[in-house]
Amino acid sequence: MGAELKPTEQEDKKIKVQYQGGSSDAVYGLGLIGAWVYYIGRAKTFQEGVVGFFKGLFWPAFMVYELLKLLNEGEKH
Numbered sequence: 034m035g036a037e038l039k040p041t042e043q044e045d046k047k048i049k050v051q052y053q054g055g056s057s058d059a060v061y062g063l064g065l066i067g068a069w070v071y072y073i074g075r076a077k078t079f080q081e082g083v084v085g086f087f088k089g090l091f092w093p094a095f096m097v098y099e100l101l102k103l104l105n106e107g108e109k110h
Contacts, residue, residue: 061093068092
């Protein structure tokens with residue numbers, strides 16, 4: 034078929050991948066900073082500060098868990 038490329042033509046073709054989704058990264062980044070300020074600011078010991086650092090990284094998981102728990106309680110009533 035005529036659509037096949039010759040080996041020299043294949044080397045000239047470059048695939049360019051563009052990442053488009055920066056707005057969600059910015060929202061997560063602001064949430065991350067806010068969570069760190071909240072959790073680390075409330076820490077009274079170094080160990081609580083370390084735990085607060087990791088809680089700040091995983092705050093979306095905590096939020097989704099609590100939301101699903103709340104929705105599950107609503108179904109029981």
